[in-house]
Amino acid sequence: MSYRKDPRVDQYINALPPWQQDICHQVRDLVHAADPDVEETIKRTVQPYFVLEGNVCALLAAKDHVNVFLYDGGLSPDPQGIITGGHGNKTGRTVAIREGEPINGQALGDIFRAIIATNRAGGWRKVTSGQ
16 A cells, blocks of 8 residues: 655664564554545654554554554444553544554544545534534
């Protein structure tokens, strides 16, 4: 898949251990596959974000996993139960992916597409307020 890469995101990913690089590359491909208009940037000094009319997701490598932060206000359905944290959070949730765990690309892609649709509808704050 071909898409415009932010070299700062490459720098973040390339500094990680190989297993975390692999996870980040897979997630990066999935978010771009969800919509070709997704753009990459760095926020909070070093954290990769993927945006389209608002935040879609962000990556943060931890010692034993990679967090994929989902910026959806808790709206996106998760029928396959891949969301691992933030279930009661009103702004976002997380999917923690550990070394050796397969990524459920279909489920994660579905969530990305739902977040993008919400962003295009004005964002989760607008959608949940009914304005």
